Amino acid sequence: MSKQFIIGLIAGVVICGVVGGLIGLSMVGKKATVEPPDWETYLITKLKNLEIPESPAPTIPIGTTDEDLLQGGEHYNHHCAVCHDLEGDADSAFAKGFYPPVSDLTSENVQRYSDQQLKWIVDNGIRYTGMPGWNGIIDDVTQWKIVHYMRALANPEKAGQLEAILKERGLWKALAPVDEHHEPEEAAEHEHPEGEHHH
Numbered sequence: 001m002s003k004q005f006i007i008g009l010i011a012g013v014v015i016c017g018v019v020g021g022l023i024g025l026s027m028v029g030k031k032a033t034v035e036p037p038d039w040e041t042y043l044i045t046k047l048k049n050l051e052i053p054e055s056p057a058p059t060i061p062i063g064t065t066d067e068d069l070l071q072g073g074e075h076y077n078h079h080c081a082v083c084h085d086l087e088g089d090a091d092s093a094f095a096k097g098f099y100p101p102v103s104d105l106t107s108e109n110v111q112r113y114s115d116q117q118l119k120w121i122v123d124n125g126i127r128y129t130g131m132p133g134w135n136g137i138i139d140d141v142t143q144w145k146i147v148h149y150m151r152a153l154a155n156p157e158k159a160g161q162l163e164a165i166l167k168e169r170g171l172w173k174a175l176a177p178v179d180e181h182h183e184p185e186e187a188a189e190h191e192h193p194e195g196e197h198h199h
């Protein structure tokens, strides 16, 4: 390798670094309420598909019976619908107010991930976006049920059937209560036997 080549190479690396840094800096302190340009969405989608690892397969098989899907849906509505919407299509001003905007879970960009990658995303979240990691908040089995439910959301017929049942059960609302979320309140009530309130 000639000396010139090496100097050229180093200069190239430095210039790329500086230009990249300037592009990065120019993204900070800008409005969140605009749509990202197509090239940005395209590049970042490609990168995420390469970078997001596969979670290990579940140690116990997670069923996809309607009851499993409904449980996934119940937890989805409780935890996720506030941002992604009940239908998963992120079709609200709130969802578009994020930058990058909240993902449409029924879109090809999201459905293209493997089940294992979707599980990883739910578990770990996505850095520098509004997508939180649910590790320690939602247990693994439930996370897998939510993954299967996200597949069902992309199938209009199935999604419609599940929606009808969840509506019947009064669970078609964001932040809908799920069973475990009741327990602390009930337990708290038991700790206050009658009469304790009188002093």
Ligand code: HEC
Pocket (backbone or CB within 6 Å): 048, 076, 079, 080, 081, 082, 083, 084, 098, 100, 101, 102, 103, 105, 109, 110, 118, 121, 122, 126, 129, 130, 131, 132, 134, 138, 146
């Ligand atoms: C506080 C708002 C918020 C909540 C709550 C939330 N998300 Fe997200 N989610 C986001 C945002 C913002 C993105 C876009 C991230 C990106 O562009 O990479 C996202 C992206 C995703 C993606 C796709 C990632 C991609 O590459 O487009 C999946 C899958 C996902 N969320 C699932 C869920 C699930 C399941 C839940 C509930 C357990 C949930 N999210 C709760 C904000 C949220």
